[in-house]
Amino acid sequence: MANLPLFHRLQGRKAVVIGSSEGAKWKAELLSAAGADVHISDHWEAPQLEGAAIAVADLADHDEALRLIDAAHAAGAVVNIIDQTDLCDVTFGTIVNRSPIVVGISTDGAAPVLGQSIRSRIESVLPxxxxxxxxxxxxxxxxxxxxxxxxxxxxxxxxxxxxxxxxxxxxxxxxxxxxxxxASAPGTTGRVTLVGAGPGDPELLTLKAVRALQTATVILYDHLVGPDVLELARREARRVPVGKSGHGPSCKQSDINEIMVELARAGDTVVRLKGGDPMIFGRATEEIDACRAAGIEISAIPGISAAQGVSASLLMSLTERRHARRVQFLTGHGADGKLPSDIDWISVADRKVTTVLYMPRKTLGQFVRDALRKGIDPETPAIAIASATLPDEVHVSATVAEIENFVAELPIGAPVTVVIGWVGRRHVGATSAPLPFPKALAS
Missing domain, CATH: 1.10.12 (Lyase 2-enoyl-coa Hydratase; Chain  A, domain 2)
Structure with missing residues (x-):
C-alpha cells in the first residue's frame, strides 16, 4: 500500500490551520466536522502548535514548510502541507460520508479527480x-x-x-x-431474492440489484449471466451455475426450485440471478410458488429486459406515434421447446404493433412461415440482435420474410432477440407511408 488508511479521532482536540486559500478553508471545514477545535491563522509561530493533534498549512515556501514541520513534530502533531504530498505525514482523501460510516479514498495525491469519480460510484450504491x-x-x-x-x-x-x-x-x-x-437463533431460515441481471452490460444493473449481490451468501445464476456481472457480488458468496439453455443441456426447473429452498432453509441469503428481467420469460412464478410452499421469504428485483436493451443499443424506440401503438413480447419456444401454438397471429400482423421475439433461434423459420400465412406484410422490417449491450453485440436487419436467412449468420450460442415492426424501418431501408399531421399542427 502506498499509504496506511487510518481514522483519526479529533473530537475536542486542537487542530491548527495555516493559510487562507480555498484548500485551507476546505480542510478547516473537514476538521471542524470531525469535532476538532480548529485554530486558523495566516501566519504561524511555534507556540501556536503546542497541544495540537494536527497541523495543516498552505505554504509555498519550501524552507518555511520544513520549519513548520519540525515545530509541529516537536509539539507532537502530525502535518499536512497542502499540495506537497512529499512533505505530508497524512493526506486528506476523498470522503464518502454516511457518518458514523465514513469511507476514505486515496490516490496518494496522484489523481484527485479519479478519487472523486470513485467516490461518486461508491455513493451511488451506498444508501x-x-x-x-x-x-x-x-x-x-x-x-x-x-x-x-x-x-x-x-x-x-x-x-x-x-x-x-x-x-x-x-x-x-x-x-x-x-x-x-x-431472539433469532443462528442458522434460522434464510431468504430468496429473484434478481434481474439485465441484458448483459453490468452497468445496466439497478442499484438495488447490486446491493442484493453484495449481501448474498449464495448466487444461483443462469448461463446468460456474464462474469462481469458476477464480479459485482461479494467475494465470499458461493456462485452456482444453474443455467437453462433452450434446446440444449439444462438444469431442470424442479432442481433449481429444490436447491433454492434447501439453501434458504439452511439459513443462506440466496440470489437467483436471471438474465434480463426475472418476470419476463424467467419462470419466476414456479420459483415463487416453490418458496411460498416451503415458507421461504421471497422477493424480486426487476432488471432491464432484453427488449429494452435492444431498443437502447439500436437507438430505436419500440413505440412511435405513427407506427406503433403497443408492444408485445413473445417467446420463441414453449415448455416443449417448440413454437407455442396459441400465438395471436392477428396481433402479430397488426401494423401498429411492435413484436419482440425472445429466444427464437430454433423456431424463427416456423414463426415467419406462420406469420406470413396469417397475414403479416412480408415487407415488415425485422431486426435480429445477438449479445445486445455487450462489446461483441452484432445485429442484422431485413424484411420479416427474409430475416431467417440473416439470423443464421449471427454467432452460434449468442442470445438472440428479434424485433418485428415498422419502428425498425430505418434499419432496413424500408419505408411506410407517413400519416399526415393534422392541419392545425402542420401550420
Whole structure:
C-alpha cells in the first residue's frame, strides 16, 4: 500500500490551520466536522502548535514548510502541507460520508479527480439510510453484551443485523428490531431474492440489484449471466451455475426450485440471478410458488429486459406515434421447446404493433412461415440482435420474410432477440407511408 488508511479521532482536540486559500478553508471545514477545535491563522509561530493533534498549512515556501514541520513534530502533531504530498505525514482523501460510516479514498495525491469519480460510484450504491443503522449499532452494542455473553452469539447477531440493514437500508431501525434479532437463533431460515441481471452490460444493473449481490451468501445464476456481472457480488458468496439453455443441456426447473429452498432453509441469503428481467420469460412464478410452499421469504428485483436493451443499443424506440401503438413480447419456444401454438397471429400482423421475439433461434423459420400465412406484410422490417449491450453485440436487419436467412449468420450460442415492426424501418431501408399531421399542427 502506498499509504496506511487510518481514522483519526479529533473530537475536542486542537487542530491548527495555516493559510487562507480555498484548500485551507476546505480542510478547516473537514476538521471542524470531525469535532476538532480548529485554530486558523495566516501566519504561524511555534507556540501556536503546542497541544495540537494536527497541523495543516498552505505554504509555498519550501524552507518555511520544513520549519513548520519540525515545530509541529516537536509539539507532537502530525502535518499536512497542502499540495506537497512529499512533505505530508497524512493526506486528506476523498470522503464518502454516511457518518458514523465514513469511507476514505486515496490516490496518494496522484489523481484527485479519479478519487472523486470513485467516490461518486461508491455513493451511488451506498444508501443514505445506512447511517441510521450504524448509529443503532453503536447504541445497541452495550445492550447486546448484557443480553448475549457468548462472543459467537454476538457475532451471529451482527451478521443478522447486516443482512437486515441491507434488506431495508432506508427503513430506520426500531427497538423491536433489536429484540427480534436477539431472539433469532443462528442458522434460522434464510431468504430468496429473484434478481434481474439485465441484458448483459453490468452497468445496466439497478442499484438495488447490486446491493442484493453484495449481501448474498449464495448466487444461483443462469448461463446468460456474464462474469462481469458476477464480479459485482461479494467475494465470499458461493456462485452456482444453474443455467437453462433452450434446446440444449439444462438444469431442470424442479432442481433449481429444490436447491433454492434447501439453501434458504439452511439459513443462506440466496440470489437467483436471471438474465434480463426475472418476470419476463424467467419462470419466476414456479420459483415463487416453490418458496411460498416451503415458507421461504421471497422477493424480486426487476432488471432491464432484453427488449429494452435492444431498443437502447439500436437507438430505436419500440413505440412511435405513427407506427406503433403497443408492444408485445413473445417467446420463441414453449415448455416443449417448440413454437407455442396459441400465438395471436392477428396481433402479430397488426401494423401498429411492435413484436419482440425472445429466444427464437430454433423456431424463427416456423414463426415467419406462420406469420406470413396469417397475414403479416412480408415487407415488415425485422431486426435480429445477438449479445445486445455487450462489446461483441452484432445485429442484422431485413424484411420479416427474409430475416431467417440473416439470423443464421449471427454467432452460434449468442442470445438472440428479434424485433418485428415498422419502428425498425430505418434499419432496413424500408419505408411506410407517413400519416399526415393534422392541419392545425402542420401550420
Amino acid at each position: 443514505l439510510g445506512l447511517s441510521s443503522w450504524a448509529k443503532a449499532a453503536k447504541a445497541w452494542r452495550p445492550r447486546l453484551k448484557q443480553r448475549l455473553s457468548n462472543f459467537s452469539d454476538r457475532r451471529a447477531f451482527w451478521q443478522r443485523f447486516a443482512v437486515k440493514a441491507w434488506s431495508g437500508p432506508d427503513l430506520a431501525p426500531l427497538d423491536s428490531d433489536f429484540d427480534a434479532l436477539v
